[in-house]
Structures are given as C-alpha cells and as structure tokens.
Amino acid sequence: MPDHTYTPVGFFSGEKIPLETHKARMVQRIYLRPVRDRVRIINEAGNNTFLLPNRDVFLDMLTDSGVNAMSEAQYAAMLMADDSYAGSETFYRLEKTVLDFFGKTRFLPAHQGRACENILATAYVKPGQFVVTNYHFTTTKAHITRLGGKVHEASRDEAAKTQSEDPFKGNFDMEKFRAFVDANGAESVAFARIELGTNLIGGQPVSLENVREVSEYCKEKGMKLVTDASLLADNIYFMKVREKACEKMSLREIVLEIGRLSDILYFSGRKLGCARGGGIATSNEEDYGKMRELVPLFEGFLTYGGMSVREMEAMAVGIRETLDMDVVSQTPLFVEALGSELVAKGVPVVTPFGGLGCHLDATRFVPHVPQDQYPAGALAAAVYIAAGVRGMERGTLSEQRNPDGSEHLSNMELLRLAIPKRVFTLAQIKYAADRVGGLREHRDLIGGLVFEEEPKTLRFFLGRLKPVGDWQEKLAAAFLKDMPSGL
Ligand code: F0G
Numbered sequence: 001m002p003d004h005t006y007t008p009v010g011f012f013s014g015e016k017i018p019l020e021t022h023k024a025r026m027v028q029r030i031y032l033r034p035v036r037d038r039v040r041i042i043n044e045a046g047n048n049t050f051l052l053p054n055r056d057v058f059l060d061m062l063t064d065s066g067v068n069a070m071s072e073a074q075y076a077a078m079l080m081a082d083d084s085y086a087g088s089e090t091f092y093r094l095e096k097t098v099l100d101f102f103g104k105t106r107f108l109p110a111h112q113g114r115a116c117e118n119i120l121a122t123a124y125v126k127p128g129q130f131v132v133t134n135y136h137f138t139t140t141k142a143h144i145t146r147l148g149g150k151v152h153e154a155s156r157d158e159a160a161k162t163q164s165e166d167p168f169k170g171n172f173d174m175e176k177f178r179a180f181v182d183a184n185g186a187e188s189v190a191f192a193r194i195e196l197g198t199n200l201i202g203g204q205p206v207s208l209e210n211v212r213e214v215s216e217y218c219k220e221k222g223m224k225l226v227t228d229a230s231l232l233a234d235n236i237y238f239m240k241v242r243e244k245a246c247e248k249m250s251l252r253e254i255v256l257e258i259g260r261l262s263d264i265l266y267f268s269g270r271k272l273g274c275a276r277g278g279g280i281a282t283s284n285e286e287d288y289g290k291m292r293e294l295v296p297l298f299e300g301f302l303t304y305g306g307m308s309v310r311e312m313e314a315m316a317v318g319i320r321e322t323l324d325m326d327v328v329s330q331t332p333l334f335v336e337a338l339g340s341e342l343v344a345k346g347v348p349v350v351t352p353f354g355g356l357g358c359h360l361d362a363t364r365f366v367p368h369v370p371q372d373q374y375p376a377g378a379l380a381a382a383v384y385i386a387a388g389v390r391g392m393e394r395g396t397l398s399e400q401r402n403p404d405g406s407e408h409l410s411n412m413e414l415l416r417l418a419i420p421k422r423v424f425t426l427a428q429i430k431y432a433a434d435r436v437g438g439l440r441e442h443r444d445l446i447g448g449l450v451f452e453e454e455p456k457t458l459r460f461f462l463g464r465l466k467p468v469g470d471w472q473e474k475l476a477a478a479f480l481k482d483m484p485s486g487l
Contacts, residue, residue, distance in 0.1 A: 006240075006325035008333070016340070018333035021326040022422055025072070032058040032388045034486035035479045039385055039472050046464025047381045047449050049390045058388030059428055061417040064331065064356060066270035068421035071321060074274065074314040081309035090312045091303040094279075097316040101323075102229075102259035104281040106288040108295050109305025109312070112278045113230050113268025114139035119280065119294045120226060120266065123287075125149035125190045132180060133193040134172045135159060135201055137228070138398055140193070142458055145400070149190060152180055159201045160411045162350045162361040167242040169352075170198030170235075171210040174217065181221055191224040194262070197231025200394055202414060203335070203356030205238035208246055208257060215261035224287075227262035230271045233421075234355020237328040251323045263287065269311070273318035274421060277307035327421075331355050334419045338429045345437030350414065357418035360436070362395060365415075366446045371396055373448020373468055376413040381467070382446045383415065385475055387435035392416045398460045442478045447471035 009019045033041065033056055045051035049062060060067065082089035095107045110116045117140050125131065127148030133140075136151045144151055154177040158166045172194065181189065194214055198204045211227070218225040236254050239246040246254055259265060264287055269277035282288055292302065299306040307315075321327050332355050339353040348364035360383075362369070362376040369375040376395035383391055395413035402408050417432060439446075449465040480486055 006329065008329070016336070017426065018330070018337050020330070020422070022071075024069075030058055031055070032487055035385065035476045035483075036486060038388055039476045042381050042384050042472070043466070046452065047377070047467065048460070048463055048465060049380050049384060049392060050461050051464070052384070052390055056388075057384075057390045059424065059432055060390050061357065061419065061432070062390045062392050063418045064271060064420040065268065066276045067423065068271075068274040069423050070274055070314055070318065073321070074317045077313040077317045078310040081313045083309050084303070086301055086303055088303055088309055090309040094312045094316040097319050098279055098281055101255060101319055102262075102265050102281045103256045104259055104265070105283040106281065106285070108280040108288070108291055109302070109307055110266075110278045110280065110295065110299050111306030112270055112276070113228075113266065114143065115299055115306065116266035116268075116278050116280050117143045118298060119291050120191075120264070121147050121149065122294055122298075123290045124224070128188075129190040130180075130184065130188055131190050131193050132177060134170055134195055134206060135198045137195060137199050138458060138460070140195075140228070142400070144190075154180060155201070159198070159204070162202075162348070162359075162364070162412060162414075164351060167205070167238070167352060168207040168210065169201060169204035169354075170195070170206040172206075172214050174210075174213055177214070177217065181223075186221040186223050189221075189223050191226045191264075192218050193226045193228060195228040195231070196235035196258070197233075197355050199231060199356065200398070200414075201412065202350035202359040202416075203231065203234060203354030204350075204352075205235045205242070205354065207243050208239050208254060209243070211258055211261050218263075224263045225261070226264045226266065227258060228267070229258070229265045230268040231355060232258070232267065232272050233322050233328045234331055236322075237325070237332050238355065240325065251325065251328070255323070269307075269315045269318075272322065273315035274321075275311045275315035275318050277305070277311050277315055279305065330421050331419050334424070334429060337426065338417065338419065338433055341430060341433035342436060345433065345440065347433075347436055347440050357416045359394070360391075360415040360417065362413040362415055365440065366443055368444070369446065369448045371409050371413065372407050373450065374413075374465070375448070376415050377465065378446055378449050378467075379415045381449065381472070382439060382475060383417075383436060385472060386439040386442075386479060387432060389417065389432050389435065392418065393460060397463070400457070400459070438479075438482060439475075442475060445471055445475045445478060 121143040348361040350359035377393040453464040
C-alpha cells in the first residue's frame with residue numbers, strides 16, 4: 001500500500017468536512033424504534049447497552065471492535081483462505097504480514113486481544129507483582145489481577161482531565177514511573193505496558209518520543225516493555241499530524257520504530273486489521289518460547305490460534321491497509337466531526353478529540369447523579385432513549401469493586417460513542433449530535449441507576465440495572481413534546 005502524501009480535501013465554505021475516500025457498495029438496513037418502545041427496550045436490557053439486541057439499535061456506537069467496514073480487498077482475500085488445522089498457507093501469509101509490519105521475527109496467533117492478555121499475564125505476572133502502564137484497560141486489568149498481580153498507572157495528571165489541550169494525554173509520566181520503580185524495585189515489575197490510543201481516557205494517543213523514553217528506561221532497568229497495539233491505527237495518525245518529529249516519517253517508519261522500541265507487541269485484530277482475531281509479536285526467543293506453549297492450551301494450534309482462516313486473510317490485508325493515511329484518518333476525522341457538533345451544542349466532551357469515538361463527560365453532563373449511581377451508565381440509557389443510539393459506559397460501572405466490596409470510583413465518568421471505521425455517514429453523525437444536544441436540554445430529568453444483578457467479574461458486560469425513580473418516563477414525555485412522532 002503506497003504511503004502517499006496526505007492532504008485532506010478542503011471546502012470553499014471553509015467548513016471542516018471529513019470527505020470519504022471510499023464508497024459504499026454493500027449496505028445494511030437499520031431501524032429507529034419510537035421513544036416509548038426505547039424506554040421499554042432499555043429496561044428489558046437491564047439498562048445495560050451491552051444487552052440490547054442489535055435489531056433495536058439505530059446507530060450502534062458501542063464499539064469499533066470487530067464492526068469496522070472491511071475493504072473489497074479484505075473480502076476478496078477471504079475467498080483465498082487455505083483451511084487447515086496445521087501449517088495453513090493463510091497463517092504464513094498473516095505471520096509474514098505481522099512480522100514485516102512490526103519488524104519482529106516471531107508471531108503467535110490468538111483469538112482476540114484479551115486472549116493475548118491472558119497469555120502475557122500467565123507467562124509473566126507473579127502474585128504481588130505490578131504491571132506499570134500509562135492507563136489500564138478493563139480486560140487487561142482483569143487478567144493481571146486474576147493472577148494476583150496489580151496494575152500501577154504512571155499516567156499524566158492531564159490524562160484524567162476531560163478538558164485539555166495536551167495532544168498526547170496517553171503519555172507515560174516518566175517522573176511517576178521512575179519514582180515507582182525507585183520505591184518498589186524493577187524486579188517487582190512484571191512488565192511495563194504502553195497502551196497506544198489509550199482507550200479508557202478517550203482514545204488519547206501516546207507520542208513516539210514517549211514510547212522511546214519508556215523503552216530506554218525499561219532497558220536501563222532490565223524491565224520488559226509490552227505494547228498494546230490494538231489502537232495503533234488512530235495513534236499513528238495522531239503521531240503523524242501532532243508530533244513534529246513524525247511529520248516527515250512514513251507510517252511504515254513510525255510503526256517499525258514502535259516495534260523496535262517494544263520487546264513484545266500484541267493486538268486485538270478486531271481493531272487493528274479490521275477483522276476478528278489477534279496476536280503477539282516479538283524477536284526474543286526466550287519470550288517466544290515462554291508464551292508459545294500457552295497458545296495450543298488456551299487458543300488452538302499455533303497456525304490458527306482460535307481464528308478462522310477467512311478472518312486471518314482479512315486481517316493480513318487490513319493490517320497492510322493501516323499504512324495508508326486515508327484509511328487511518330477516517331475515525332479521527334469523524335470523531336472530530338461529531339465532537340465539534342457536540343461542543344457547538346454545549347455538550348461536554350473529552351478534548352482534545354481522540355481516536356476510537358467521541359467521549360461525553362457524564363460528570364459535567366449530569367453532575368446531579370451521584371457517582372455510585374453510575375452517571376455514565378445512566379447517560380448511556382438516556383442517550384438510547386433519546387436517540388436509539390447505543391454507546392458504552394466507561395466509568396465506575398466498568399471498574400471492579402475493591403476487595404472489601406466497596407465501589408472503586410473511576411476518576412472519569414465517560415460515555416463513549418464509538419465510531420467504527422467507514423460505517424456511518426455524516427448525516428448519521430449529525431443525527432447523533434442533534435439528539436444528544438436535545439437531551440442536554442432535558443439533562444435535569446436524567447436520574448441514576450442501581451444494580452439488580454451484579455456479576456463479580458467484568459460486571460459491565462452482563463450486569464442488570466434499574467432506574468432510580470421514574471425519570472425515564474419523564475424523559476420520554478419531554479422527548480414526545482419536542483418530537484411528537486416519537487422518532
Ligand atoms: N486492548 C485495548 C486497548 C482494547 O481497546 C481492547 C478491546 C483490548 C485490548 C481487548 O481486545 O476485545 O479483542 O479482546 N477493546 C474493545 C472496545 C472491547 O470496545 O474498546 P479484544
């Protein structure tokens with residue numbers, strides 16, 4: 001894929017419009033249910049957007065995971081898949097692609113990102129040890145703590161500020177990192193983990209300079225550096241447009257440099273590569289040997305790792321397409337389009353705009369909802385009622401309780417409206433912004449949620465909640481006044 005000079009197309013009006021450099025040739029019908037039905041449906045789903053059936057969702061902004069639009073080259077490659085338990089040609093094609101991409105020599109397949117995290121945690125985390133990271137991710141933390149490890153965040157203070165002008169809020173705070181290692185010793189660190197495109201703080205990037213600093217410090221102290229490259233596509237776009245030192249580098253050079261600076265890289269292929277799977281890359285034979293035996297145990301044989309060959313073919317093409325600025329710019333430009341519309345309507349969102357999706361700041365949207373009544377979860381239910389749009393809570397509900405059973409209050413209460421790549425049109429983005437803007441006018445009506453059923457692990461996936469009081473009926477009545485059709 002040529003890494004051509006990238007210049008977004010301008011408009012005479014001066015308006016910033018993310019002009020698509022692709023066209024839709026296959027579409028899916030979606031339906032908008034009327035507002036009264038939406039109140040019923042969200043309650044049948046336990047006020048948890050993970051439990052909504054897709055048939056009742058108008059715009060599915062839950063995630064970009066496994067739901068990005070694939071290219072015609074990806075679909076074409078799926079027809080060429082070589083189906084075999086052992087030694088399939090498809091695997092060798094994917095292996096070569098991943099190794100060329102990161103500049104590594106060994107590849108291990110896994111069925112998705114968290115499966116890689118399971119392998120990494122099983123191989124390296126001993127009880128009492130720490131994984132030091134720029135910011136945790138839900139599944140990463142669950143695997144580390146499941147094995148008796150602890151997560152320590154060496155994030156910048158800026159990371160938790162929802163309004164900021166810092167272009168790289170995902171960066172490690174080197175002072176905090178050093179202080180932690182000085183106090184606890186490098187041997188207490190199972191590995192350091194950089195999460196590119198830092199998910200839970202709003203898809204915020206890490207700078208290449210910061211990756212270099214972390215890498216050099218890890219080498220100096222003999223600590224392993226593991227990079228979570230799931231959100232690499234958005235991150236390299238931001239490196240290219242926000243970091244002076246990357247301006248003249250090609251995307252290929254940037255990715256190779258990230259690869260060179262990391263001991264191990266892993267990724268969710270549901271994000272990186274726009275298919276369904278994942279994998280781990282390294283050049284260290286000892287690390288490879290340690291992790292290799294876990295793949296047949298947890299995932300499947302070494303030449304498929306739980307993935308279908310068709311997905312592996314699509315992923316290989318998708319990973320190569322990540323080196324095209326027109327491809328990687330799509331999500332950030334659409335996040336900016338949605339974010340700008342929302343800001344213009346006075347809706348509090350995380351700034352600077354990141355990748356992955358637009359993040360509403362529930363702490364400022366519904367300041368009257370107490371944190372232990374899950375303001376971001378309540379906002380997710382309210383946005384579904386107001387718009388038929390499915391977002392994802394990223395706040396206290398997504399945290400695990402403390403060992404003593406008390407709530408672990410998140411330092412941010414966000415509602416993510418994810419933008420899967422190349423899926424939505426600008427009209428749909430404007431619709432979402434319009435409805436969230438309208439909801440803001442009725443924000444005082446929004447109330448909290450309480451658990452009816454609370455699972456012990458990763459409770460946000462399957463937990464069921466109910467509203468505190470009848471605020472949802474009041475919200476629907478207010479909506480019907482504004483929009484008598486109920487749509
Ligand atoms: N790391 C990051 C940064 C992620 O965003 C995800 C998934 C994973 C690891 C786990 O990968 O889902 O393939 O097992 N994020 C999804 C999301 C779930 O919606 O943001 P997975």
